[in-house]
Amino acid sequence: MDSRYIVKTALTGVLAFSMILPVQALAHDEIGDVNIEKGERANYENVVAPVMEGSKNLKFLKEVAAPEMEIVREDGKQNSFADVYAHKGYAYVGTHVQNNGNGGVRVFDLKDPANPEEIAVFANDDIPGTWQEKVIVKSISTPEFKGDLAVVSVQQLDKNNPDSKGGFLLYDVTNPETPKKLGFWEVSKKTRGTHELYLTTQGNRAVVVAANPYADYFSHGEEKDFQIVDVTDPTNPETLWQFDPRTLPEVSDDFNGYHWESPDGKTRPLFNHSTMVDETGKYAYVSMWDLGTVMFDISNPEKPEYLGRTDFASDQQGSAHSATLAKGGTILIETREVYNPVREGYEEAYGYTRIFDIKDKSNPKLLSEFKTELTYDIPEENNVTFAKTVHDPKVRGNTLYLSHYAGGVVAVDITNPSDPTEIARYTPEESDVWGVFVDRNYILASDIGSGLKVLQSNGNKQKDQSVPQS
Template sequence: MLILKRSLLQKVTLSTLCFSLIGTSVALACSDAQKGTIEAGPADFPDGYEKVEGSKNFQHLQEVAAVPLEERKDASVTTADVFAHKGYAYLGTHRGQMTNEGVRIFDMKDPANPEEVAVIANDLPGTWQEKVIVESVSTPDFRGDVAAVSVQKIQGYNGDDQVDHGGVVLYDVTQPEAPEKLGFWETPEELPTGTHEHWVTTHGNQVLLLATNYMAHRYHDDGVDVHDFSIVDISDPANPVELSNWDPTEVDDPYFDGSYQYTDGEGASRTVFLHSVITDQTGKYAYLSYWDLGTVILDISDPENPEYLGRTKFERDVQGAAHSAALAKGGNYLIEAREVFNPDPHDDEFERGWGYVRIYDIKDKTNPELVSTFRTLNSMVQIDPDEREPGTYTVHDPKVRGNTLYLSHYSDGIRMVDITDIENPEEVGSYVSEGANVWGVFVDRNYILASDMGQGLKVLQKRGNGQSNTGSYLAKP
């Protein structure tokens, strides 16, 4: 792989790759706001392990395992996000064949041979389970490991057994091989969606679930009494208690009235819905990825009364699409991943190209300041539709470990970016399997997990001379 550098408005690291498609499996992308199809094909490595290209810290990183997709109704089930906790991997599923595949749990004792030990949340017909987060909890009511799984109803499901509610279902996974259902925080029956993504954090002696209720504000006229964002006390996971229900009309844009779509002060058409949420390590600040409204920052030190502080904003030529976020440098910088599926926008004033990363200085949370961006070559230079390679090259999710930013990037696989100099991010490694379609990435212990929508669970591990798997290439959080 050839690594190039090019000067644009600022320093941007670019990389080239070859992408070929062998067969296809098609799934809807996670955003209903910008519909797109994602193509994926099987991996084919005739020379053995697939290596990761990049600097000396990543050059011995190889794909050591590829757990295939399950088949339901004679078709493969597409994967969604991936999470790891205490040596176990948790793999969510996308809409698949509308068969409620749930979350698969793998023992990662031997990273080259993940062993599936259990499945959770596969008893909720007519739903899909994109997001799973596992947290160790110690409260008067529960001590152990809790898995929180998003439950979103499938619109268009034609079965008569669809569950009435979306939301977040909670499991005791202290013993991952024998999980037990604890509780279910439910969104209103009138809401036809449910919870898309969520976060779990501790706040003093409370354990809090932060839920994004997909497009809830669109259904207020239908009697839905929940807003896009809810904070729920799950200190007793068997009895979740909603503490607050936040309304996005508090943001500082006089042109935004809470509608799903609006025209901003510069004449750009904007789409607004809450996609995902994270917090800082203290649990004091929440970062809400609010699509074209940017990343909204809330003070949640009083969980019953969230306070709006500020948000990121987009220039007239930027499509928006704040999809997900991560924090860096002790929480002083925000990594904003923008999932843009339309590289050729109808608005002539919008820039062309797939979604990319924007990095903000958020030491002053009332006024985030853009300091840099990171784009892959495929996300920006394939601007002629007649010459574009097949695939989807937008960024998806970011993860930060130390001074390395890990990005899941659909057809661009996984990108590893050095953010030591955060104003000049530089790509130092990449993993792109043939037919790549990477949804999620998670760094754990001495391996990296990737969830590929068309290929299943991938495991990347350092392999030096012989079969060493004790490398220290992964920076600590």
């Protein structure tokens, strides 16, 4: 491997290990190479995973709440859970596909973080045959709307279902107890829908950046995987721009709407999995799988400017899954969801985290790669999903939090981004942690099987209390 690739492997010594039976997710492989959905769940036996003894206290974290997610559906069936977000002391938990989806977004009042109170469910009966994984909530002020706006991803369970459609919903959650539907943006029926998204403001304007995996492929180029949508008037969202990877010289005609003949001579998958925007609303970071994290200046959202992208060593599976920022936006953290560690022509490794200096976005510089040893054994014949790969990153100050499925939440000191060091880990029983989010004085996690977890600092030993980048 190129000498630029600095590997930091860190082990935490604070855990005791015992047998548990986590519930894994069966992947849906839509095209034949990459899985982006976690699917229905099934129990597997003989699985060993790390768990905390007793109170699950870490060096500076403790679990203060794991509320039982009460069934709210009329049919009495429970959904599985997806990502988590927080805004103004309320947690928003997306839902997954178990029991045919349509679980919507669950809202919790965190006034007392040790006793979260579920106060509302929304986006659960708008479009049949869909699931609502991702929710972003921001305070916006535009000529058409002033208040707290929620955008919710909508994905089809079956794109051949004539009653379903994909895209994203917009809700007024100024009063989180009574969410009000405002509008819907629809992407091509030929694709599953919008997978991950992000909401940002630019003065008195609001825009959503949307990841619509395989839209280019399934619509034969009519719609693209990355689109920017004006939601200044949430009742009337308007598409402003979409990205064609063929505009990049290293891609050009070597792209057929999904597979890309990359410069290293390998045929690699290329699609948009996730999007995010920095706190200024100026820069977008788009996780384009084996094209890396692609960076745009979107200060003019009708005419974004391509700035640069991360790349990979020839023996690395790309799998740029999601990203976040640190150090005032000068550091990019990129997580790679590699669920299959054995692939001919590539290193044998599950997904791990990469950290870049992006002060010059036209030339990202790799500072380090963070690998953590999740010391549990899943029989290879059963290890067909995501148990051992990293998933999503969030940052507060100098601490990076990684959701890690069966590994729970891993906390990493990135004071020196060239030398990341694992400092703590939280692993609930039957861990299958999808999302992590930092808000106020608590850390939130969402477990696919059991839902919301609330963690807090133990005796204010957490050394950084700056505003998180989400």
